[in-house]
Structure formats: structure tokens, C-alpha cells
Amino acid sequence: MKNYKLQMLIPMIIIILCGSYLLIQSEKGLNLDIDFKGGTEITIESSYSLDISKIEDVLSKYSVSIREAKGVSGYSTMIGFDSSINPTDVINQLKQNGFTIESYSVQTMSPLLSESFFDQAKIVLMISFIFMAFVIFFIFKSPLISAYIALCPAFDIIETLALTQLLGFKLSLASFAALLMIVGYSVDDDVVVAKRALSRTDVSMEERFKGSWKTSVTTTAATVIALACLFMLSVSSVITQIAIFLVIGLTFDFMNTWLLDANLLKWHIERKGVK
DSSP states (O other): OOHHHHHTHHHHHHHHHHHHHHHHHHHHOOOBOHHHHOEEEEEEEESSOOOHHHHHHHTGGGTOEEEEEEOSSOEEEEEEEOTTSOHHHHHHHHHHTTOOOOEEEEEEEOHHHHHHHHHHHHHHHHHHHHHHHHHHHHHHOOHHHHHHHHHHHHHHHHHHHHHHHHTTOOBOHHHHHHHHHHHHHHHHHHHHHHHHHHHOOSSOHHHHHHHHHHHHHHHHHHHHHHHHHHHHHOOOHHHHHHHHHHHHHHHHHHHHIIIIIHHHHHHHHHHTTOO
16 A cells, blocks of 8 residues: 555544544533623733633632633733623622723623524535535536545534634634635635646646645645734734634644645546556
8 A cells, every 4th residue: 555545544533533522522512602602701901911810719609711812912801601690790899809900891692692693603614515515516527526625624624623622712703704714725725736736747746746735835834824923913802713723724724635635636646547
């Protein structure tokens, strides 16, 4: 068995592990943000980092979840809790315990509306894959090639969602938008690789893939660096969530593109007897 066929085992093992984890996690309940499960979130803007441990102790009776985002202009501290709790009580509790609240905003979402949003989001994801499949088939006119290319974004979504859930990141509207971006990026990258591998006949197969590799490395590295800068400099929790999901997703996409999709294309080309 050739080396590239062995390489395909790596993404296959990873997708089995990630898929199994998601199935187990789904039975317990995915880690969802208030956008998809309902609740209230207070976002406190400050010029310095708040003591998260102290906030947790002060608000322990409210069963809050807390996360912090750092940007150039300051810090954003997000405090999430059940929608039945009055946000004013939470703010007053913090002030009574020595916290100075410079600026804050409150977002509340009913559980029923959030559940509706989550159902609609899943439908949007399925529709995006259907249209993606049609576009790929229109370009290549081959069900087999279309299936190869469609595997990558599917793997990317499952692996990104599994890893972010494992790391404790909540799935929100912002992070769901990032998942849709990953689908678009993945398809674009895979189409470029497949188009160059199948269309060019003036150079060898290895040279075709070598050229695509250089392009893929350059674009992925530039995108990840830009997202890393966005993550470090932004104070917006929404932008931070998008940046985290995209960096993880693009990392998985690079692996799936070159260990799975590219090797499937090589196998397809060799079967056709093209060198």
C-alpha cells in the first residue's frame, strides 16, 4: 500500500473520535450559549481585568458562567445566568462587594425563542451543504469528485464542533456563523486543489499537487495570522468567538485537505492511469 493511502487513516481516525464524542455529548446536551438555550448575559466593559474568581464567589448563588475577552481598549467580562434572575440584582451584588462597574449591557433571550433559533440554524447548515454539493457537481460533473470535495467541509464542521465543545467553548450565533465560513473556505481550497490536479496535463501529478500545496500553505497561514491578530486585539466577544472557531476550523481543514482530499484525488488519478 502506498504511503499516501496510509495518510488517509489519520483524518479517518480523528473523525471517528470526534463524531463519537459529539454523539455522547449530544445525549448529555451540547454546551450552548444563550443564543441557543436562552438566558441572560451581562457584558461588563472595563479598562482593567476583573477578578473572575471573586466574581464567581460573589455570584455563586446565581449559578453564573463567566468568560473574559481582552482587546486593545480594555476588557469585556461576560456573565451568563438563568433568565428568571433579575440582572439588576446581579449588578447590585457586584457593586456591594467592591466592584466598580464602569459600563455594561444586558442581553436576554427566552428559551423558546432560542430553541427556535437553534432549529433554524441546523436547517441553514443542511441547506448550505445541499447548495455546496450542487455547485461542486456543476463544476466537475463527477459524483465521485464531488463526494471527495464535500467530505472535507463535513469533517471540518464535526471536528471543529467536537474540539470546541471539549475545550468548553459555547456554541452561539457568532460561532455558528464561523462554522458556515469554514464550509465556504474549505470548499474554495478543495476546488482549487482538485481543479489544478485534474485539469493540468502539462506537468506530472506530483508537480500539480506541489503547486497547490504552496498556494494552500500561503493562504491558510496568512488567514490564521490575521485571525490570531484579530483575537488578540479585539475586545468584542463576538469577534473573539468567530476568530477562535475559524482558527481551529482552518487547522482541521488544512489537515483534511492534504491528508484526505488530496490523497483521494491522487488515488482517483492513478486509477485512471494518469501520471
